[in-house]
Amino acid sequence: MDKIIKKAGRRPGQNKTKTSIVAAAEALFAKEGFDHTTIRAIATQAEVDPALVMHYFGSKQALFIAATAPSQQMPHKIAQELSRGNPETMGLRLATLFVGMLEAKPTSHIVVNALKAAIRIPGAAALLKTVLVRPILKAFRESALDHAELRATLAQSQLVGIVMTRYILKIEPLASLPPEELIAYIAPTLQRYLTDDLNNNKKEVL
């Protein structure tokens, strides 16, 4: 019933230029960060008028989200590697995967820039949640643990803290710690958040 009234006028194009804008934005945002990337620079690199960028995306923030969102292929891999293997070693495996992701340049930039931007861009927090919480939740679906979302966000709080202190603020001696050591330190924390009994605060287990 909807297609009875055919509208006249030009059809939406093949988004050739729109795609090139996103590509330019993705590259520049990753290299220069949100602040130091100007809409005019994106337009220049995409060989396009700056106003056209606004016309398509409405704002610089919206463009950032549009350009950063595609990097959500990453969580799938994490979720896959995370869900195979027994839950008792999930903390160690999550720590290993996550730190490994941050030690490799291209993926590191994505997470770091996403976190930096999430602070001042409303809606980018949702993006972060997708990158960091969803893979953990996905891996949870097969194990029968209570409070899955709480556990996932608690683990996320430790991971986000590592990104902040080690990779953004670069606070020593944490920043210069060998990856293996860092993994060994935070793995038990993640393990506790993910699988331990949360309502049992065991002070005497030392």
Added chain:
Amino acid sequence: MDKIIKKAGRRPGQNKTKTSIVAAAEALFAKEGFDHTTIRAIATQAEVDPALVMHYFGSKQALFIAATAPSQQMPHKIAQELSRGNPETMGLRLATLFVGMLEAKPTSHIVVNALKAAIRIPGAAALLKTVLVRPILKAFRESALDHAELRATLAQSQLVGIVMTRYILKIEPLASLPPEELIAYIAPTLQRYLTDDLNNNKKEVL
């Protein structure tokens, strides 16, 4: 020997206006954040020319640091309350103090804004370290634990993660968690970082 050559010219004033600029900056930065606070607004509130602000502080970032630095009276109290009491309950006490600090409006704004700004202002990371790491280190001086700085920064990573996920990004269900619950969850983590044997990754202690 230095005062032999008396310099001519006007003496440096009593910093009356300089003080009012800092006061205006402190208020505006706390209320509006770094981005949405303009140097012109600060100048207006201080009844001063914008160029005078630049003349005194050189840049907006430097002014921010100058205006935020005074909030370092806070760590002293934390350090005091942290150092009395036995080390075995330090994790719980640190968690309680820290979360309490973030649940109270005025102090919460300080930490949140400091963290937000530390991301893009070079040198503000040092400020953060003063607020979060030094009190822990100070409380450490009396106990004889190894790797004090590493332990302090590890604890900081969890605390910063909480500030980010709960108070800035507001990711659920962590953001709506009752403070007591949150404290109960992260206290064991802090305790482990602060006093446990870090080289012993105990997988079997469940």
Added chain:
DNA sequence: AGAATATTCTCAACACTGTTGAATTATTAG
């Protein structure tokens, strides 16, 4: 064909930002 309509794109400008340099006024010393 031509008229109508919708999309793509360009241009010039706006309001606002942090920042700068020169000029002006005020204070102090010789």
Added chain:
DNA sequence: CTAATAATTCAACAGTGTTGAGAATATTCT
């Protein structure tokens, strides 16, 4: 008074995200 130094002001710069008017272009209808 004169000269030097500080406090302050003024006007402007280059840059930002954003906007609105309109031109070009493509598609569909009659």
